[in-house]
Structures are given as structure tokens and as C-alpha cells.
Amino acid sequence: MEKIKVFCPATIANVSCGFDVLGLALDSVGDEMTVRKTADKGIRISKIIGQDLPMEAEKNVAGVAGLALLAKSDYDGGFEIEIDKRIKPGSGIGSSAASSTGAVWAMNELLGNPFSKLELVQFAMEGEKLASDVAHADNVAPAIYGGFTLVRSYEPLDIIPIPTPSELYATVIHPQIEIKTSDSRKILKTTISMQQGIQQWGNLGGLVAGLFQNDYDLIGRSLHDHIVEPIRSILIPAFDDIKANALKAGALGSGISGSGPSIFALSKGEETAKQVAESMKKTYQNIAVDFDIHISKVNSQGVKKIA
Amino acid sequence: MEKIKVFCPATIANVSCGFDVLGLALDSVGDEMTVRKTADKGIRISKIIGQDLPMEAEKNVAGVAGLALLAKSDYDGGFEIEIDKRIKPGSGIGSSAASSTGAVWAMNELLGNPFSKLELVQFAMEGEKLASDVAHADNVAPAIYGGFTLVRSYEPLDIIPIPTPSELYATVIHPQIEIKTSDSRKILKTTISMQQGIQQWGNLGGLVAGLFQNDYDLIGRSLHDHIVEPIRSILIPAFDDIKANALKAGALGSGISGSGPSIFALSKGEETAKQVAESMKKTYQNIAVDFDIHISKVNSQGVKKIA
Numbered sequence: 001m002e003k004i005k006v007f008c009p010a011t012i013a014n015v016s017c018g019f020d021v022l023g024l025a026l027d028s029v030g031d032e033m034t035v036r037k038t039a040d041k042g043i044r045i046s047k048i049i050g051q052d053l054p055m056e057a058e059k060n061v062a063g064v065a066g067l068a069l070l071a072k073s074d075y076d077g078g079f080e081i082e083i084d085k086r087i088k089p090g091s092g093i094g095s096s097a098a099s100s101t102g103a104v105w106a107m108n109e110l111l112g113n114p115f116s117k118l119e120l121v122q123f124a125m126e127g128e129k130l131a132s133d134v135a136h137a138d139n140v141a142p143a144i145y146g147g148f149t150l151v152r153s154y155e156p157l158d159i160i161p162i163p164t165p166s167e168l169y170a171t172v173i174h175p176q177i178e179i180k181t182s183d184s185r186k187i188l189k190t191t192i193s194m195q196q197g198i199q200q201w202g203n204l205g206g207l208v209a210g211l212f213q214n215d216y217d218l219i220g221r222s223l224h225d226h227i228v229e230p231i232r233s234i235l236i237p238a239f240d241d242i243k244a245n246a247l248k249a250g251a252l253g254s255g256i257s258g259s260g261p262s263i264f265a266l267s268k269g270e271e272t273a274k275q276v277a278e279s280m281k282k283t284y285q286n287i288a289v290d291f292d293i294h295i296s297k298v299n300s301q302g303v304k305k306i307a
Numbered sequence: 308m309e310k311i312k313v314f315c316p317a318t319i320a321n322v323s324c325g326f327d328v329l330g331l332a333l334d335s336v337g338d339e340m341t342v343r344k345t346a347d348k349g350i351r352i353s354k355i356i357g358q359d360l361p362m363e364a365e366k367n368v369a370g371v372a373g374l375a376l377l378a379k380s381d382y383d384g385g386f387e388i389e390i391d392k393r394i395k396p397g398s399g400i401g402s403s404a405a406s407s408t409g410a411v412w413a414m415n416e417l418l419g420n421p422f423s424k425l426e427l428v429q430f431a432m433e434g435e436k437l438a439s440d441v442a443h444a445d446n447v448a449p450a451i452y453g454g455f456t457l458v459r460s461y462e463p464l465d466i467i468p469i470p471t472p473s474e475l476y477a478t479v480i481h482p483q484i485e486i487k488t489s490d491s492r493k494i495l496k497t498t499i500s501m502q503q504g505i506q507q508w509g510n511l512g513g514l515v516a517g518l519f520q521n522d523y524d525l526i527g528r529s530l531h532d533h534i535v536e537p538i539r540s541i542l543i544p545a546f547d548d549i550k551a552n553a554l555k556a557g558a559l560g561s562g563i564s565g566s567g568p569s570i571f572a573l574s575k576g577e578e579t580a581k582q583v584a585e586s587m588k589k590t591y592q593n594i595a596v597d598f599d600i601h602i603s604k605v606n607s608q609g610v611k612k613i614a
Contacts, residue, residue, distance in 0.1 A: 021509040152513035153506070158528060160516050191498045197534070199460070201508040202328040206459035208512045209467050212519040221465060227504070 003036045004109050005307035008102030009146075009299050010087045011094035012170060012264045013138035016225040016255035017203035021151045023094075023142040026170060027299035031098045032084040032306065033062070035106035042078045043067055043103075050085040061127030065100035068126040069107050073114065079107055088292070090178035092262035097139030100127025105144065105303040117144050118159060132182050132259075139258065146302030148211055165214040168298045169273035171246070173280040174262040175237050176290040184232055184259035196227050216252055216268040223253025223266065236261045237289050242280050249279035270295070310343045311416050312614035315409030316453075316606050317394050318401035319477060319571045320445040323532040323562035324510035328458045330401075330449040333477060334606035338405045339391040339613065340369070342413035348385045350374055350410075357392040368434035372407035375433040376414050380421065386414055395599070397485035399569035404446030407434025412451065412610040424451050425466060439489050439566075446565065453609030455518055472521040475605045476580035478553070480587040481569040482544050483597040491539055491566035503534050523559055523575040530560025530573065543568045544596050549587050556586035577602070 010029040015022045038044065043057040043066045057063030062081055070078070081103055087095040104123040108115050115123070124140035137157065141149040147164035151157070192200075203222045210218035233239040233256060242263050246254040250272040251265035263280070267273040273295045284291045317336040322329045345351065350364040350373040364370025369388055377385070388410055394402040411430040415422050422430070431447040444464065448456040454471035458464070499507075510529045517525035540546040540563060549570050553561040557579040558572035570587070574580040580602050591598045 018508065018512070020505045021512065150509065150512045150516065152509045152525075152529060158513070160513055160525065162512075162516060188501065190501050192501055192504050194495065194497050194499055194534075197499050197504045197507065198327045200504065201325065201511040202457065202459045204508040205325070205328060205457045205469075205511045205515045206465070206467055208515040209457065209469060209519070212516070218459075218467065222459060227501075 001110055003034065004106045004305055005032065005034045006102050006106045006303055007032055007306045008098040008105070008303045009143055011097055011139040011142045012172065013094060013258040014228065014256065015207070016223040016229070016253060017200055017207055018150070019225065019228050020136060020138055022148065022204070023138040024148045024164070024170070025142040025146050025299040025302050026093070026294065026296040028296040029087060029093065029294045031086050031102055033099070033102040033106060034082040035103065035110060036080045037110055038078045038080050040078045041076070043070065044078065044080045045083065046080050047082040048085055049083070051089060053085065053089070061096040061131050062099040062103035064130045065124045065127035066103045066107055068123040069104045069115065073111065075111055088174065090180060091174045092179070092256070092258040092260045093172055093174070094139035094143060094258065096127055096131035097124065097143050100124035101140050101143035101303050109305065118157060120144050121159060122157060132185070134185065142302065144302050147298060147300040150208065162208060162211050164298045164300050165211060165216065167268050169267050169270050170296050170298060171251070171265045171267065171273045171276040171280065172257055172262050172294045173242065173284065174292040175284060177237065177261050179235055179259060179261050184235065187231055188228060189231070192227050199224070199226050219266065220252030223255060225255055229255055232256055232260055236263065238283055238287055239263060242283050245279040245283050246276045249276045251276045308417055310341065311413045311612055312339065312341045313409050313413045313610055314339055314613045315405040315412070315610045316450055318404055318446045318449045319479065320401060320565040321535065321563065322514070323530040323536070323560060324507055324514055325457070326532065326535050327443060327445055329455065329511070330445040331455045331471070331477070332449040332453050332606040332609050333400070333479070333601065333603040335603040336394060336400065336601045338393050338409055340406070340409040340413060341389040342410065342417060343387045344417055345385045345387050348383070350377065350385060351387045352390065353387050354389040355392055356390070358396060360392065360396070368403040368438050369406040369410035371437045372431045372434035373410045373414055375430040376411045376422065380418065382418055395481070397487060398481045399486070399563070399565040399567045400479055400481070401446035401450060401565060403434055403438035404431065404450050407431035408447050408450035408610050416612065425464060427451050428466060429464060439492070441492065449609065451609050454605060454607040457515065469515060469518050471605045471607050472518060472523065474576050476574050476577050477603050477605060478558070478572045478574065478580045478583040478587065479564055479569050479601045480549065480591065481599040482591060484544065484568050486542055486566060486568050491542065494538055495535060496538070499534050506531070506533050526573065527559030530562060532562055536563055539563055539567055543570065545590055545594055546570060548590050552586040552590050553583045556583045558583045
């Protein structure tokens with residue numbers, strides 16, 4: 001195979017109670033990338049559609065992730081990448097992770113899959129480091145593995161795929177303001193109270209148990225974040241209203257997607273996810289905030305070949 | 308039924324990564340209690356074998372838990388309790404929880420089970436409050452439900468039973484020193500670093516996933532406590548050696564049982580649990596520390612009728 005086209009999903013990181021460890025992949029939102037083998041060494045980004053992003057490999061997350069892969073490979077050629085960038089950077093649904101992941105997953109396919117999923121996560125994390133100064137894995141892991149993933153540990157990196165109930169849908173609304181991940185990390189505190197910690201690991205355990213047991217009610221009861229949400233939500237227009245209305249419309253839970261500004265809600269069934277979307281839309285329309293909105297099944301496959 | 312005899316299991320709370328939320332029940336260690344209906348109202352403790360404990364209901368954890376149940380019941384009689392106290396108070400394996408649990412579970416049986424398991428946990432928590440000033444649920448929950456339990460939330464109280472892999476065995480060594488739960492709580496910090504929190508909820512999620520998947524290796528990788536163990540272990544003779552030798556002998560993980568001083572290890576299979584016990588014994592024999600030691604399957608049933 002000389003050329004491959006891939007779909008790389010948008011992802012929701014943190015998922016309320018799983019700050020820096022939990023993420024999930026979306027099904028209907030993502031970038032499309034075409035990657036070709038080239039005789040020339042290195043990475044060349046030949047085209048970017050949809051967004052104004054750096055074409056130099058060393059300054060582009062897909063390029064940097066690809067270079068990390070190349071550095072560990074004995075392949076003596078290179079790759080050319082075209083990116084159809086459908087996820088807006090700074091939206092909080094894993095824009096950089098999708099491009100990083102798509103690049104390294106496609107390259108691995110073209111090379112006959114010499115690298116494991118865990119290694120691909122590590123390469124893609126180099127793209128994350130470029131994007132936000134921190135090589136976090138909570139977006140790239142679900143983009144690679146699909147479904148929900150838990151980053152149990154960073155050193156050593158240990159990714160645990162968690163089963164996804166089949167009727168779980170996400171609604172994500174993206175108010176058209178940009179928050180840089182690096183900025184939204186700066187406002188976080190470096191200490192938390194023991195009591196907040198206990199609540200958080202109780203909820204994280206409850207969420208994981210709910211996912212394993214298809215217990216939608218338990219999933220909902222566990223979707224709380226007493227640590228990061230109260231701080232970061234201040235940066236997001238009408239966060240409290242969007243969340244309250246989503247819950248009123250039937251969502252199991254709602255919170256900040258990644259570092260925001262997108263707000264997600266999880267629902268049982270597509271019908272409820274659509275009603276949640278309507279309630280979110282109305283909230284922003286009433287106060288004249290522009291937005292994008294997505295309704296998506298939780299994707300259990302992750303990045304995939306589409307041509 | 309006018310009289311019942313029950314076995315109430317010892318329990319391991321915290322289980323390394325689940326401070327204040329996780330617990331598990333043992334199979335071969337526990338108190339035995341006989342409870343009889345009486346025409347006289349209130350609770351009378353008629354006999355305590357094995358330990359020197361208060362006979363007044365208001366000063367005894369079983370009595371206090373029983374009184375909490377009576378206060379919510381329309382039963383117009385009372386109960387007489389005999390306690391064969393086999394778990395040493397202050398050992399860190401849920402001595403007070405076993406007596407509190409046994410009392411309320413037995414009374415509920417004698418009354419035809421008017422109360423749910425969750426309500427029984429709440430009554431038994433009153434006994435815990437008497438014992439350690441804090442109405443914690445991480446010992447009483449596994450004593451009532453059996454297996455592993457997660458206290459997802461205290462307000463409202465939400466107990467999540469977690470499945471227990473069938474080959475999971477606990478080894479518990481109890482050095483003959485007493486640490487009061489209330490004292491061992493005092494030395495804890497009231498804040499933790501965000502980084503410690505992230506490690507902890509990553510591990511808690513990993514442990515829950517490992518238990519659901521019968522993934523013993525993942526269970527082992529998740530049994531870490533970077534928050535409480537470094538502080539409390541200072542109070543326990545040769546903690547680091549006991550733990551290191553248990554791991555060398557094949558344990559999946561090891562840590563402080565509850566607030567100590569008991570040290571637990573979890574192993575796959577009884578044979579390994581016995582080897583771990585040998586290594587723990589030798590460590591204390593070498594430095595002349597007296598101890599009790601227990602090897603037990605993780606009990607999936609909890610408190611039960613034995614006569």
C-alpha cells in the first residue's frame with residue numbers, strides 16, 4: 001500500500017470526573033487525512049484544507065507526531081500528508097490529537113503495522129506537546145483505541161480501553177471563542193483538598209463500573225467534577241445554563257470537553273441526545289453566542305481507513 | 308425466627324488506591340454474633356467473648372448501630388446480642404465495622420428484612436462514628452455486600468458493588484501494636500497535589516477495570532497509593548520490608564489495610580497468598596515483632612447466617 005485516507009475522530013477528554021486520564025472518541029466528527037509514501041525522507045505536508053495551520057512539519061502537530069514515528073522506524077523513505085481539517089483548533093474536542101493520531105496511524109498502516117497502539121499513542125503525544133506544551137494522552141488514546149480509554153499511568157504509559165455501552169451518545173456544543181489549552185491549564189490550582197480528591201476517585205470508579213455494566217444511571221450519577229469544572233467553566237459563556245438545560249432535557253451528565261470551551265453532554269439514545277442539542281442551541285441563541293453543535297454516538301473503533 | 312447466629316467478615320478498606328471509598332471483605336476472618344428478639348425494648352449486650360469491650364449499648368459499636376436501626380423500625384420489642392469478638396480492635400481490618408454490621412444485619416433478618424442493604428450500611432455507619440469519630444462506609448459496605456465495594460458518594464450515600472475475580476486471595480499481617488483510626492487520620496494532610504490526585508484516580512479506574520475484567524496483572528499495576536501510604540506507613544514496623552518481600556514472593560500488590568497497622572497483600576491463587584504469608588512472617592520474625600496473620604479468599608457474600 002502506497003497511499004491511505006483515514007478518518008481521525010474528535011475526542012472528549014476528562015469527561016468530568018477523569019481529569020487528565022479519561023477520554024472518549026466521537027463518531028461523526030473528525031479530520032480526514034491522506035498519507036502517501038515518498039522516496040524523499042522526512043515529512044512533507046502538501047495541503048491543508050479548512051484551517052490556516054503551519055505547513056512546516058516541525059511546526060505542525062501531524063508533522064511532529066510523524067517525525068517521532070520516523071525516528072523509531074527503519075523505513076528509509078518519507079511521507080506526504082494532506083489534511084482536511086474539519087475539527088477547529090482550540091475547540092476542546094481534540095483537534096491536535098486527531099491530526100497527530102491520523103498521521104501516525106496512517107503511516108503505521110503504510111509500513112505494515114510495525115508499531116503497537118501504545119507506541120502510536122506515544123508518537124502522537126509529541127504532537128500534543130507541540131500544541132499545548134504538555135504531552136498528554138487523554139485525547140490521543142481514545143482517538144487510537146476508540147471508545148472510552150483510561151490513562152492509568154503516564155510513567156510508564158498504561159492505557160486501559162474501557163467498554164462503551166452501545167446506546168451512549170454525546171452532544172457537544174462549541175461556542176465560537178478560542179481558549180488555548182496552555183492558558184486553560186494555567187488557571188488550575190496545583191493542589192486540591194483531600195475531600196475533593198476522594199469525591200473525584202469515587203466518581204471515576206463509579207463511571208468505570210457504570211461503563212462495564214451498561215448502567216446508564218450510574219454513569220450519570222458519576223459524571224461530576226468538583227475540581228476543574230468550577231474553575232474552568234468561568235471562561236465559558238453561559239456554562240451553568242447550558243449544563244442545567246442539558247440535564248433538564250434528559251442528559252445523563254454534562255461538563256467541559258477537554259480544556260473547553262466546548263461543552264459535552266452524554267445521553268442514553270440518539271433521541272435524547274438530539275433533545276439535549278436543541279436545549280443547548282436555544283440557550284446560546286437566546287444570548288446570541290455563535291456555536292457549532294455535534295451529535296455523535298461514542299465511536300468504539302477510533303481512527304480508521306476510509307479509502 | 309427469634310434468634311440468629313451470624314458471621315461478620317473482617318474487611319480491608321482503602322485497598323491502596325481507594326482511600327475512603329474502596330473496601331473488600333475477607334472470608335476466613337470475622338466475628339460471630341448471636342442476636343435474639345426480646346420483649347424488652349432497646350438493645351442489651353449480654354455477653355462479649357474474646358475482647359474487653361463496653362457492655363452498655365450506647366458505648367458499644369454493635370449497640371449503637373442496632374439502636375440506629377431500632378429508631379427507624381416500627382418493631383416494638385428489642386434485641387439481645389452476644390458477641391464472639393474474633394477480630395482485634397485497632398487491627399485495621401474493620402473490627403468495629405464487623406460488629407456493627409453483624410448486629411444490624413442479624414436484626415434485619417429477625418424482623419423479616421424490612422431494610423435494604425444501603426439502609427443497613429447507614430445504620431452500621433453509626434457504629435463507625437462511635438469507633439473513630441467519622442461515619443465512614445468503606446469497611447461496613449463490603450461487610451454487608453461482600454466482595455469489593457466502592458463508596459461512590461457519601462451525600463447521597465451510593466454504594467457500588469464491584470465483581471471479585473474468583474482467584475483473588477488476601478494475605479493480612481497484623482503487627483501487635485495498636486493505632487487508633489482517629490489518630491491515624493490526624494496525621495493525614497488535608498490537601499494533596501493535583502498530580503497525586505491524577506495518579507490516584509488513574510489507579511482507581513485501573514483497579515475497577517481490572518476487577519471487572521479478571522485482569523490480575525492490571526489489578527497489580529493499579530495497587531499504588533502515593534497519597535496516604537507514604538505518611539501512615541511510618542507508624543507501621545518495617546512496612547517497606549514487608550511490602551517489598553510480599554511483592555518478591557509474588558503478590559500483585561500490597562499496602563496498608565484501612566488505617567493500619569495491618570498490612571495486606573493481594574495475590575492470584577491461594578498458593579501465592581501462602582508464599583506471601585511466609586515472606587511476611589519471616590520479616591517480622593527476623594526483627595522480633597509479634598503478629599497475627601490471615602490468608603483469605605476475597606469473600607463475595609459478606610455477612611451471613613451460620614445458625
